[in-house]
Amino acid sequence: MFEVEKINSFYGKAHVLRDLSFSVPHGKVVALLGRNGAGKSTTMKSIIQLVRPASGSVLFQGQQMIGLPPHKIAKLGLGYVPEERRIFTDLTVSENLMVGLQPPRDGAVTWTQDMLFDLFPNLAERRNNRGKALSGGEQQMLTIARTLMGNPRFVLLDEPSEGVAPVIVEQMAQVIKQLKSEGLTILLSEQNLHFAQAVADLAVIIEGGAQVYFGTLQDLGAHPEIRDAYLAA
Amino acid sequence: MEFFVAQILTGLANASSLFLVACGLSLIFGVTRIVNFAHGSLYMLGAYIGYSLMQVLPGMIGFWGAILLAGVIVGVIGVAIEMLVLRPVYRAPELFQLVATFGVILVIQDLALIIWGPEDLLGPRAPGLRGVVRIMGEPIPKYDIALLVITPLVAVALWYLITRTRVGVLVRAATQDREMVGALGVNQAWLFTGVFALGSALAGLGGALQLPKGGADLMMDFNILPPLFVVVVVGGMGSLPGAYLAAIIISVLNVFGVAYMPQSTLVLMFVVMIVVLMIRPYGLFGREEVAGEHGQAGEPERPIKPASDKIRLLVTAGIVILALLPLYGSSFAQVLTTDILIFCLFAASLHFLLGLGGMVSFGHAAYYGGGAYVAALLVTHAGSPMELAFILAPLGAGLAALVIGWVCLRLTGVYFAMLTLAFAQLLWSLVFQWGTVTGGDDGLINIWPAEWLKDTTIYFYFALFFAVGGILVMRHVAHSPFGYALRAARDSERQAEATGINTKQVQLLAFGFAGMMGGLAGALFVFSKGSVFPNELEIARSFDALIVVFLGGVKTLSGGVVGAGVFKAIEDVLTRFEYWRLIMGLLIIFVVILAPDGIVGSLRKAARRVGGLKAGGEE
Numbered sequence: 001m002f003e004v005e006k007i008n009s010f011y012g013k014a015h016v017l018r019d020l021s022f023s024v025p026h027g028k029v030v031a032l033l034g035r036n037g038a039g040k041s042t043t044m045k046s047i048i049q050l051v052r053p054a055s056g057s058v059l060f061q062g063q064q065m066i067g068l069p070p071h072k073i074a075k076l077g078l079g080y081v082p083e084e085r086r087i088f089t090d091l092t093v094s095e096n097l098m099v100g101l102q103p104p105r106d107g108a109v110t111w112t113q114d115m116l117f118d119l120f121p122n123l124a125e126r127r128n129n130r131g132k133a134l135s136g137g138e139q140q141m142l143t144i145a146r147t148l149m150g151n152p153r154f155v156l157l158d159e160p161s162e163g164v165a166p167v168i169v170e171q172m173a174q175v176i177k178q179l180k181s182e183g184l185t186i187l188l189s190e191q192n193l194h195f196a197q198a199v200a201d202l203a204v205i206i207e208g209g210a211q212v213y214f215g216t217l218q219d220l221g222a223h224p225e226i227r228d229a230y231l232a233a
Numbered sequence: 234m235e236f237f238v239a240q241i242l243t244g245l246a247n248a249s250s251l252f253l254v255a256c257g258l259s260l261i262f263g264v265t266r267i268v269n270f271a272h273g274s275l276y277m278l279g280a281y282i283g284y285s286l287m288q289v290l291p292g293m294i295g296f297w298g299a300i301l302l303a304g305v306i307v308g309v310i311g312v313a314i315e316m317l318v319l320r321p322v323y324r325a326p327e328l329f330q331l332v333a334t335f336g337v338i339l340v341i342q343d344l345a346l347i348i349w350g351p352e353d354l355l356g357p358r359a360p361g362l363r364g365v366v367r368i369m370g371e372p373i374p375k376y377d378i379a380l381l382v383i384t385p386l387v388a389v390a391l392w393y394l395i396t397r398t399r400v401g402v403l404v405r406a407a408t409q410d411r412e413m414v415g416a417l418g419v420n421q422a423w424l425f426t427g428v429f430a431l432g433s434a435l436a437g438l439g440g441a442l443q444l445p446k447g448g449a450d451l452m453m454d455f456n457i458l459p460p461l462f463v464v465v466v467v468g469g470m471g472s473l474p475g476a477y478l479a480a481i482i483i484s485v486l487n488v489f490g491v492a493y494m495p496q497s498t499l500v501l502m503f504v505v506m507i508v509v510l511m512i513r514p515y516g517l518f519g520r521e522e523v524a525g526e527h528g529q530a531g532e533p534e535r536p537i538k539p540a541s542d543k544i545r546l547l548v549t550a551g552i553v554i555l556a557l558l559p560l561y562g563s564s565f566a567q568v569l570t571t572d573i574l575i576f577c578l579f580a581a582s583l584h585f586l587l588g589l590g591g592m593v594s595f596g597h598a599a600y601y602g603g604g605a606y607v608a609a610l611l612v613t614h615a616g617s618p619m620e621l622a623f624i625l626a627p628l629g630a631g632l633a634a635l636v637i638g639w640v641c642l643r644l645t646g647v648y649f650a651m652l653t654l655a656f657a658q659l660l661w662s663l664v665f666q667w668g669t670v671t672g673g674d675d676g677l678i679n680i681w682p683a684e685w686l687k688d689t690t691i692y693f694y695f696a697l698f699f700a701v702g703g704i705l706v707m708r709h710v711a712h713s714p715f716g717y718a719l720r721a722a723r724d725s726e727r728q729a730e731a732t733g734i735n736t737k738q739v740q741l742l743a744f745g746f747a748g749m750m751g752g753l754a755g756a757l758f759v760f761s762k763g764s765v766f767p768n769e770l771e772i773a774r775s776f777d778a779l780i781v782v783f784l785g786g787v788k789t790l791s792g793g794v795v796g797a798g799v800f801k802a803i804e805d806v807l808t809r810f811e812y813w814r815l816i817m818g819l820l821i822i823f824v825v826i827l828a829p830d831g832i833v834g835s836l837r838k839a840a841r842r843v844g845g846l847k848a849g850g851e852e
C-alpha cells in the first residue's frame with residue numbers, strides 16, 4: 001500500500017532523515033515512534049512533500065510521491081493531519097470541514113459533515129463556532145475530521161495525543177480503532193507508547209532520523225532494551 | 234441641511250468605484266500576499282475598455298453591458314498577468330513580486346497610450362440617466378442615484394461569495410494558511426489565479442463604472458493609488474465592510490473638503506488616515522499582520538562582510554576612472570554621470586533602509602524631494618546662500634523622516650509600507666496645493682549653485698565627492714555596532730529586544746539617517762538642475778528607487794548602487810524611444826523572472842557556480 005525507501009531530508013544543511021525506510025500494509029495502523037526531535041514530523045512532511053526529500057522514494061499505491069505538489073498527493077487519497085493542527089481559526093467548524101471536502105473515492109468511506117459529527121459529538125455542538133473558540137482537544141478533533149472530509153484511503157496522523165486531556169486521548173484511541181475497522185490505513189506518529197500499543201499493529205522506531213526498529217508491537221514488548229533506549233519512559 | 238444631505242449623497246456615489254477597486258486589492262493581497270501595485274493600471278484599463286465598448290454597444294443595455302464586459306475583460310487580463318508574470322516568481326521573496334507589478338504598470342501605461350492616445354477621454358453619459366433628480370431641492374445626478382443602489386448590491390454579492398460559498402471559504406482559509414489548504418487537496422495555483430481574476434475584474438468594473446462621472450486618462454493608474462491605499466489601510470486589510478466604510482468616509486470627506494477647504498482636499502484624506510491609525514493601528518476592521526508565520530520564502534540571508542582587498546581595489550579604480558571623466562568625457566557625459574551619481578546615492582539610502590533595516594518604504598521620494606524642496610525654499614524665500622541651504626537640506630529631510638518614521642514604525646509589514654507611501658503622497662499634495670509658497674505645479678526655479686560651483690566640471694566633482702562620500706558613510710554605518718543592531722532588529726526583533734537592543738529606537742534612527750541621505754541626494758539634485766518640481770516627490774520617483782534596489786539586489790550591500798547605475802544608463806538610452814516605458818517594463822519583468830536575486834546577487838551566484846565547479850563543489 002505504502003512504502004518509504006531510503007529517504008534523506010534536510011533542513012538547510014541539517015541532515016534530519018537518514019536513509020529512512022519502512023512500509024505500511026493496507027488496512028493497518030503503523031505507529032511511528034521516537035523521542036522529541038527524532039524526525040517524526042519531518043517524516044510526515046517528507047511524505048506529503050511539505051519537505052522535499054533529497055533522495056529516496058515514497059510510494060503510495062505504487063506511485064511515486066516525491067516531486068508531486070501536496071495538493072495532488074491529497075487528491076490521490078493521502079490525508080495529512082499536522083501536529084500543529086493548523087485549523088483555520090477565523091473559519092467556523094463547519095467551514096473548516098468544507099475546506100477539506102473532496103469528491104467520493106473508490107475503496108474509501110465517503111464522509112459527510114453529519115457522519116463526522118457523529119464520530120466527534122463535541123464538534124456537533126460547536127459547528128457554528130470559529131476555530132479559535134475551540135479547546136485544544138476540540139481543535140485536534142477538527143483537524144482529523146477536516147482531513148477525513150477528503151475521503152482518504154491513507155492518513156498521516158502527526159501526534160494526535162499531544163497536548164490534549166487524557167479523556168480526549170482515550171476518545172482519540174476509540175476513533176482510530178473505528179477508522180481502522182472501516183478500512184482506513186493509518187501512519188500515526190507518537191511519543192506515547194501506551195497510546196500506540198492501544199491502537200497500532202506495527203511500530204517503526206526512529207532515532208536521529210534513522211530507523212532502529214521495524215516490527216510488531218508485540219515483539220517490541222519482548223525487547224524492553226529497545227524501548228528503554230529509544231523511547232522516553 | 235439640504236446642502237449637507239446632497240453632499241453626503243455625492244460622497245456615497247463617489248465611494249462606489251473606490252470601494253470596488255479597494256475590495257479587489259484587498260482580496261488579492263489576502264490570498265497571494267502580493268500588494269498589487271498594478272491594480273491602479275487595471276482600474277485604468279477598465280475605464281478605457283469600457284469607453285471603447287460604449288462607443289460600439291448602443292443604448293441602455295449597451296451601456297451597462299459595456300461596464301460588465303469591461304470588468305470581465307480586465308479580469309481576463311488579470312489572469313494573464315498572474316499566470317505570465319507572477320506565477321514564475323511566487324517562490325521568490327515576497328517583496329520581489331512588487332517589482333514585477335511595477336513592470337506591469339509601465340507596460341500598461343504605454344499600451345494604453347498606443348491604443349487610446351494621449352488625450353483624456355470624456356466618459357459618455359449613461360443612457361436614460363442623464364439629468365438630475367431633486368432631493369430636498371438639491372440637484373442630484375441620476376447616475377449618482379444609480380451608483381448608490383448598485384454599490385450595496387455588489388457589496389452584498391461579494392459578501393455572499395466570501396461568506397456563503399465554498400470558494401469564499403477556500404479564499405478565507407488560504408488567507409490564513411495557504412500551505413495547509415494545499416495539503417488538503419486544493420490546487421493553490423488555481424485559487425490564486427481565480428482570486429486574481431476576481432480582484433482584477435473588480436478593479437475594471439470600478440474603472441468602467443466611474444466613466445460618466447470622470448472619464449479615462451493616462452494618469453488614472455497612479456492617481457487612484459493613494460486613496461486606494463488609504464481606504465485599504467483605514468478599513469483594515471482584507472476586510473470587506475472595512476473597505477466599504479473607509480471608502481465612504483474618504484469620499485464623503487473629500488466632497489466636503491472640496492466644498493469648504495478646496496486647498497486641502499488631498500491633505501485631509503491623510504489626516505483622517507493618520508488619526509485612525511493612531512487609534513486603531515490595523516485599521517477599523519483589520520487584524521494584526523502576522524508576517525512570515527510559516528517561514529519566509531527564499532534563501533536565508535548571507536551575512537555581509539567588509540569588502541576584500543580585491544573589491545577595495547576595484548572600487549578605488551572605479552572612482553579614479555570616474556574622477557578622470559572630465560579628461561575624456563564631454564560636458565554632456567559629466568552631466569549624465571552627475572545624474573547617475575545622485576540617483577545612486579538616493580537608491581543607496583533606500584537600500585540602507587530596506588536591505589539592512591528590513592523597512593520597506595514605498596515613499597522614499599519624500600526625503601529626496603523633501604531635501605530638494607528644503608534647499609529650494611530656503612534659497613527662494615530666505616535668500617539663503619547655496620552652501621547653507623545645501624547643509625540644511627539633508628537635516629530637514631532627516632527631521633521629516635524622524636517624524637514620519639515615528640508614526641510609521643508603529644506598524645509593520647504591508648501597513649508600514651503603505652503608510653510610508655501615504656506620507657510621501659501627503660508631502661506631494663502639500664507642495665502641489667500650497668502654490669503660494671512652493672510654486673505648486675510650476676515648481677521653484679532659479680536655484681543655482683554658488684558662483685564657485687557654477688562650472689559643470691566643478692559641480693561634477695562636488696557631486697562625486699558627496700555621492701561617493703555618502704555611500705561610503707552608509708557602508709561604514711552598516712559595519713558599525715549600530716549596523717549590527719539594525720540587522721539584528723530586522724532578522725529577529727524579539728531576540729534583538731532580549732539582548733538589550735531598543736529595536737524601535739534603532740529603526741527610527743536608521744529611518745532618519747536614510748532620510749537624511751536621501752535629502753542629501755535631493756540637495757545635490759536641485760542645485761544641479763537649478764529647479765525642482767513636485768514630481769520629485771511623486772509615487773513614480775519612489776518606485777524608481779524601489780525598482781533599482783530590487784533589481785540591484787536587496788541582500789547585497791552594493792545592490793542599490795549597481796542597480797541605480799544600470800537603471801539610469803538604460804533609462805537614458807530608452808527614453809530616446811517613443812514607447813520606452815513598454816520596453817523598460819518588459820525588461821524589468823524579464824529580470825525579475827530570470828534573475829530573482831537581482832543583478833549583484835545573480836552575478837555572485839553565477840560566480841559561485843563557476844568557482845564551485847573549479848573547486849569541485851565546496852559546499
